[in-house]
Amino acid sequence: MNLMTVQGIMIPFLGTTLGAACVFFMKGDMNRILQRALTGFAAGVMVAASVWSLLIPSLDQASHMGGWSFVPAAVGFWIGILFLLALDRIIPHLHMNSKEAEGPKTQLSRTIMLVLAVVLHNIPEGMAVGVVYAGWQSAAGELSLTGAMALSIGIAIQNFPEGAIISMPLRAEGEKKTKAFFYGVLSGVVEPLGALLTILAAEFVIPLLPYLLSFAAGAMMYVVVEELIPEMSEGEHSNIGTLLFAAGFTLMMALDVALG
Secondary structure, eight states: OOHHHHHHHHHHHHHHHHHHGGGGTOOSSOOHHHHHHHHHHHHHHHHHIIIIIIIHHHHHHTGGGGGGTHHHHHHHHHHHHHHHHHHHHHSOBOOTTOSSOBSSOOOOOHHHHHHHHHHHHHHHHHHHHHHHHHHHHTTOTTOOHHHHHHHHHHHHHHHHHHHHHHHHHHHHTTOOHHHHHHHHHHHHHHHHHHHHHHHHHHTTOGGGHHHHHHHHHHHHHHHIIIIIHHHHHOSSOOSHHHHHHHHHHHHHHHHHHHHO
16 A cells, blocks of 8 residues: 555545534534535535536446446445445444434443544545545556545545534533543544445456445445434434535535546
8 A cells, every 4th residue: 555545545534534623713503504504515515526526436447337327336236225224223322412322232331432423424534535546556447546536635625624513512411621532533533444445355356446426425325314314304404404415515526626
């Protein structure tokens, strides 16, 4: 694994860390409208990344199949959906502003389950970054370093609000600033680890790259539809989540097209 790949898979983690550090500079709980706006922004980035950085390259990788080039994209996408569905069922977690935990019953603390909810968001993001860098390293198809960097930067941008969304509410619930920051950072550790494991696995299954790309897209889309969109829409009616969704989508699309 070369230095550029290592740097690339660490960029999203940096975004989470910087976001979690907001707990040292901002006072009080996060405004509900701001939280919905940031969640909508993250959802928009993830949808655009799923399409431009993952599904379209998946179709390009399978272009030699002609009219059947959609098969790897469709199969991988569904496997990604089902994989996240399984994780959602077997990992106990608690979403922000929710009183009832999901997954199996457990004695884990509320804080740990809040962190696990964000970890579920970050697993597919880490895998997405990993599979794109694996494709670039193998010189497979048209996957480029600039395209991989665009995905890393886009996910880092949406990880910044995610880091704040986990650390600041923990502080508001009584956790010390350093502990809230630690949990925010911890929630992002899964991304470079997931990317690393995906790269190591992908090196042995490069012929399956179209499936791996769409698998990551399916996993990310599951998170968006199952968790982020409901969270940005709950409570009193507001269009802020939708507007920031569009902003995040536009930014990630522009990054991928400009740098890809």
